[in-house]
Amino acid sequence: MRTSIATVCLSGTLEEKMRAAASAGFDGIEVFEPDLVVSPSSPEQLRELAAELGLSLDMYQPFRDGVEVAPETFPDSLRRLRAKCELMNRLGTTVLLVCSNVATGVLDDDQAIAEQLRTAGDVADEYGIDLAYEALAWGAHVNDWRHAHRIVELADHPRVGTCLDSFHIFSRGDTVAGVEKCDPDKIFFVQLADAPLLQQDVLSWSRHHRVFPGEGDFDLVDLLGRLHECGYAGPVSLEIFNDSFRQADVYRTAVDGLRSLRWLEDQTADAVRDAGGEPEREPLVLTDLPAPQTPDDWDFVELRTRELGRVTRLLHQLGFSLAGHHRSKDSVQAWTQGPVRIVVSEDPGATVQPTRLAALGFQVADPDLAAYRAERLLARAVDRAQQPDETVLHGVLAPDGTELFFGPHGNHGVPPWLGEFGADQDDAASGALITGVDHVNLAQPWQHYDEAVLFLTSLLNLHPTSSQEVAGPSGLVRSQVMRSEGNTVRIPLNVAPMAAEQGAFTGAAYPEHVALACSDVVAVARRARRRGLAFLPVPRNYYEDLVARFDLDPEFVAELESHGLLYDRDEHGEFLHFYTATLGEVFVEVVERRGGYEGFGAPNAPVRLAAQYREFGG
Ligand SMILES: O=C(O)c1ccc(O)c(O)c1
Ligand SMILES: [Mg+2]
Structure with a gap:
């Protein structure tokens, strides 16, 4: 063509x-x-x-x-x-x-x-x-x-x-x-x-x-x-x-x-x-690409930071433990909890943001094919140093600068690269409250938004759902969820308002977040509070409104409030979640889906945006 x-x-x-x-x-x-x-x-x-x-x-x-x-x-x-x-x-x-x-x-x-x-x-x-x-x-x-x-x-x-x-x-x-x-x-x-x-x-x-x-x-x-x-x-x-x-x-x-x-x-x-036709037919030959490798699961999330202590404290408060340091890169650590792996790489020279979401890893059936398809789709490859006997992870640069890696399926879910951290893999599953990555939210500069949608559609075979707008103190934030066929990988994309970009938001211009799934958010919150986690504060007015909106038992709402939890409900089920304070450009959300709740707590996003705005001194 x-x-x-x-x-x-x-x-x-x-x-x-x-x-x-x-x-x-x-x-x-x-x-x-x-x-x-x-x-x-x-x-x-x-x-x-x-x-x-x-x-x-x-x-x-x-x-x-x-x-x-x-x-x-x-x-x-x-x-x-x-x-x-x-x-x-x-x-x-x-x-x-x-x-x-x-x-x-x-x-x-x-x-x-x-x-x-x-x-x-x-x-x-x-x-x-x-x-x-x-x-x-x-x-x-x-x-x-x-x-x-x-x-x-x-x-x-x-x-x-x-x-x-x-x-x-x-x-x-x-x-x-x-x-x-x-x-x-x-x-x-x-x-x-x-x-x-x-x-x-x-x-x-x-x-x-x-x-x-x-x-x-x-x-x-x-x-x-x-x-x-x-x-x-x-x-x-x-x-x-x-x-x-x-x-x-x-x-x-x-x-x-x-x-x-x-x-x-x-x-x-x-x-x-x-339809039974022949795409190679002249004169309009339709050249096809290698089959898309839809991510079957999350492989890892990588945080890059110059404030290693703050990041690892947060991970510990959320129940993660250190699996080990990378054998050839001492500045890189792996933290795990159940099936979730968070790589933390120390970057003492980070100037713009002390902590940011640097990379997302996905498990796919054929990583080589995924990398080849990405190349045909003009994605820029990421170049990372590695030793000859280490697992090759192909990475590409997404439009917002996040690195996306294609990894192989693990052995019982545990990826081969984790061995390079000397991790004792059997530890990972026992007693974990966190059960997976629920979604990862990426913030997009407004001028790259459409490009990001096409990038994730064409490279990862994610499908966009209809977009919503959420009101924040510095503008309307457009949000659209990109999801994989089996729904295991979900990436809501947010467009940061112009004011954020122009620095009205004095902290992170584009805070992004990793949402962790669990089956008992009260237990996760309780443990985190005991370990000193800084929660994002939720105002009293919010809880009063909850009672009015959903006709909830005031005792249940009081319990939500005492744990700093937010609540939402749809026709399929309920959603309980909390947010941590922001580190640099990233925060963590912990979510519990009860029943078949399908959303992402969008009605609560304005509460979060307002609290984050205050957190950064407006
Ligand atoms: O907007 C227009 O005027 C305009 C001009 C040329 C085109 O091919 C077109 O599609 C639109
Ligand atoms: Mg035309």
């Missing part, structure tokens, strides 16, 4: 956008006219730069309000068209995107529109240029792809074809049924954009909220599968108008974009095969 990206997706100058697209590995780009108009490079220089970078210039766009116009203004459209064709000849681009008319359109007769397109096709033919007609969702008369395609068929000109853009199709609630039956020679270009489902006017939705495939709610696999079936031969191009992308690092966005296409291609190849 030939991949392309519209320059409107990326930040910076046209030249920077081109370099980033090439460096990520795209085959080509769509040149967005406003990027060219403001560039000091001549079309010839841009053509040369593209050749140097190995990029094809797949399309020039947009040509606005050129057709569907009053007969007396059509000659002016043709004058503009000639100017653009001349420019495109200098650039070396052969496809021009012609948008359906949004402003000046007065023709509402398909035959008359087809005639204008045919005349435009004759002009374009003089320059060897193809016109790809695109129905904008807010087009005055032509706003759905079937209509645009019908007019293209009526025009019946070899230089006139259709441009399909997934956003304009799905945003109108339309489907792509029938794409598979189109004449592939009449589909000149394909643009892909995903988007979250929003209740908003379609123009603002399109201009601000498009995202890369896999980051929104549209069924792009369906579209790509049908294009494959129809025999479409051209590039598949990303066209994303997005406010964050316009500000983000251009290289990073380009990599995120290509990752989205590789993932979509893989998903579509699987879907085509499941």
